[in-house]
Amino acid sequence: MSSLTASNAWKALQNHYQQIQNSSMREAFNHDTQRHSKYAVQLNDILFDYSKNRINDQTMPLLRDLAHYAELPAKIEAMFTGVAINTTEKRAVLHTALRNRGNQPIYVDGQDVMPDVNAVLEKMRHFCHAVRSGEWTGYTGKKITNVVNIGIGGSGLGPKMVSMTLTPYSSDTLKVHYVSNVDQTNIIEELKGLSPETTLFIVASKLFSTQETMINANSARRWFLDSAQDTSAIAKHFVAISTHSENVAKFGIDTDNMFEFWDWVGGRYSLWSAVGLSIALYIGMDNFEELLQGAYEADLHFRNTPLEKNIPVIMGLLGVWYNNFFDARSYVLLPYDQSMRYFADYFQQGDMESNGKSVDLNGDKVDYSTGQIVWGQPGTNGQHAFFQLMHQGTQLVPCDFLAAANSHYHLPEHHDVLISNFLAQPEALMRGKTVEEVKQSLTAEQQHDVELVASKVFEGNKPSNSFLFEKMTPKTLGTLLAFYEHKIFVQGVIWNINSFDQMGVELGKILANAILPELKNQDVIQSHDCSTNALINAYKKLRQS
Numbered sequence: 001m002s003s004l005t006a007s008n009a010w011k012a013l014q015n016h017y018q019q020i021q022n023s024s025m026r027e028a029f030n031h032d033t034q035r036h037s038k039y040a041v042q043l044n045d046i047l048f049d050y051s052k053n054r055i056n057d058q059t060m061p062l063l064r065d066l067a068h069y070a071e072l073p074a075k076i077e078a079m080f081t082g083v084a085i086n087t088t089e090k091r092a093v094l095h096t097a098l099r100n101r102g103n104q105p106i107y108v109d110g111q112d113v114m115p116d117v118n119a120v121l122e123k124m125r126h127f128c129h130a131v132r133s134g135e136w137t138g139y140t141g142k143k144i145t146n147v148v149n150i151g152i153g154g155s156g157l158g159p160k161m162v163s164m165t166l167t168p169y170s171s172d173t174l175k176v177h178y179v180s181n182v183d184q185t186n187i188i189e190e191l192k193g194l195s196p197e198t199t200l201f202i203v204a205s206k207l208f209s210t211q212e213t214m215i216n217a218n219s220a221r222r223w224f225l226d227s228a229q230d231t232s233a234i235a236k237h238f239v240a241i242s243t244h245s246e247n248v249a250k251f252g253i254d255t256d257n258m259f260e261f262w263d264w265v266g267g268r269y270s271l272w273s274a275v276g277l278s279i280a281l282y283i284g285m286d287n288f289e290e291l292l293q294g295a296y297e298a299d300l301h302f303r304n305t306p307l308e309k310n311i312p313v314i315m316g317l318l319g320v321w322y323n324n325f326f327d328a329r330s331y332v333l334l335p336y337d338q339s340m341r342y343f344a345d346y347f348q349q350g351d352m353e354s355n356g357k358s359v360d361l362n363g364d365k366v367d368y369s370t371g372q373i374v375w376g377q378p379g380t381n382g383q384h385a386f387f388q389l390m391h392q393g394t395q396l397v398p399c400d401f402l403a404a405a406n407s408h409y410h411l412p413e414h415h416d417v418l419i420s421n422f423l424a425q426p427e428a429l430m431r432g433k434t435v436e437e438v439k440q441s442l443t444a445e446q447q448h449d450v451e452l453v454a455s456k457v458f459e460g461n462k463p464s465n466s467f468l469f470e471k472m473t474p475k476t477l478g479t480l481l482a483f484y485e486h487k488i489f490v491q492g493v494i495w496n497i498n499s500f501d502q503m504g505v506e507l508g509k510i511l512a513n514a515i516l517p518e519l520k521n522q523d524v525i526q527s528h529d530c531s532t533n534a535l536i537n538a539y540k541k542l543r544q545s
């Protein structure tokens with residue numbers, strides 16, 4: 001038994017779970033009209049309401065005991081101060097330094113990282129100004145009109161999600177495109193209609209060796225040179241974002257056109273670094289810095305607020321509560337905002353790559369469940385797709401609802417309807433609908449149809465958090481993203497795992513590299529298990545060239 005599950009704090013939560021597992025949130029709300037104010041926290045314009053959770057007055061203190069058992073406050077401090085908490089890779093974890101708008105020194109190996117952080121921000125500012133103003137031109141003297149970010153995982157998902165969310169802040173004359181998949185469909189479709197004369201490629205890769213990114217970057221270069229016919233023109237159309245200048249030079253991008261970041265920035269936490277260049281080009285550097293400011297304010301909140309009012313801590317502890325005591329295996333992110341359509345995709349990497357681990361910091365196999373499965377899509381679309389399971393299925397799926405009180409656009413009717421749904425769904429999930437309530441809405445004959453009545457009952461008691469904010473601004477987005485990042489960290493600390501490596505992505509890559517040469521010839525392959533052999537041989541038969 002691990003020391004976590006043997007701890008008094010864990011056992012106290014198990015006992016508490018036994019006591020309250022069947023208690024009803026609907027009744028709790030009926031008895032306590034102060035429940036919302038008891039379980040809500042506000043930061044700036046963001047209201048976080050966690051009152052629709054399966055908790056009572058004892059739950060959060062018991063969860064906080066667990067946080068103290070795991071030494072959460074000290075671990076938060078260790079992260080912010082540059083301790084090498086990525087223990088397998090022996091690295092600091094300092095995405096917070098990238099948005100340290102207070103500019104206090106932060107030391108890694110005795111050296112303050114802030115001058116380098118600020119220098120790259122300055123370089124980004126100059127570059128964005130040059131490109132957006134038209135000062136920076138393509139090889140035929142034309143202004144850049146399209147930016148194509150080539151990068152995968154942390155070097156693609158974050159910039160894409162943020163850019164799409166903040167489209168209302170974008171320039172009318174500069175479009176951004178994202179290419180990540182090695183499936184050629186991605187790059188071919190994104191390049192359709194673009195002109196090499198006015199297209200700028202950003203090749204973003206922490207190590208600049210990721211297979212998908214390098215293949216896409218090579219195809220982009222060929223597409224460009226087919227028109228430009230002159231390798232000296234590459235300098236005006238290709239920039240690199242990386243920690244690895246040697247690999248950038250090897251690829252053929254002038255390191256003057258390289259924006260640097262550092263190994264203490266995890267890929268999935270890198271949108272705040274130069275990896276955010278496509279965002280800054282799209283929405284302007286001032287708005288990019290507003291995004292950083294929002295995250296900085298969340299960082300200050302996370303670092304300095306007592307656990308009981310600390311939004312990411314509460315989010316993380318509730319996640320542990322459902323994952324480890326209610327056996328909830330997933331949670332769903334439901335932004336009622338079409339612009340946030342990649343939010344769940346982004347945190348799939350953020351959460352599942354961080355906390356999908358089964359050994360603890362001592363190298364021992366854990367005897368409790370860790371990373372949760374994250375999924376979701378914007379409301380109201382999800383309501384007409386998967387909400388059925390959330391309301392009446394057998395799985396408990398905790399939900400996060402997010403919405404802005406104001407849209408950037410002004411069509412009549414839409415926004416109140418959107419928000420009425422954002423408000424109604426958590427209410428329905430919490431309240432449910434009893435047999436008596438069902439019968440009231442049926443005819444006398446229908447009331448005797450046992451199956452019909454049963455099918456219309458909603459058990460309710462389904463937990464959710466709600467975030468309501470004034471408007472989706474760069475700053476608000478920055479704050480929300482940092483909340484979720486820190487939530488992931490909190491859970492990793494409780495589970496005693498390293499949230500900052502990702503060894504699990506390696507094996508498949510190695511095996512793919514072994515298979516690739518086997519696809520290059522006509523030989524019948526027999527070197528794998530019979531299933532893999534058969535699939536390889538079937539592919540070789542089916543492919544047309």
Ligand SMILES: O=P(O)(O)OC[C@H]1O[C@H](O)[C@H](O)[C@@H](O)[C@@H]1O
Pocket residue numbers: 152153154155204205206207208209210213267268353502505
């Ligand atoms: O930025 P890169 O070095 O190209 O890495 C891109 C991505 O690939 C890896 O396989 C990791 O799973 C991700 O964490 C990373 O974000």
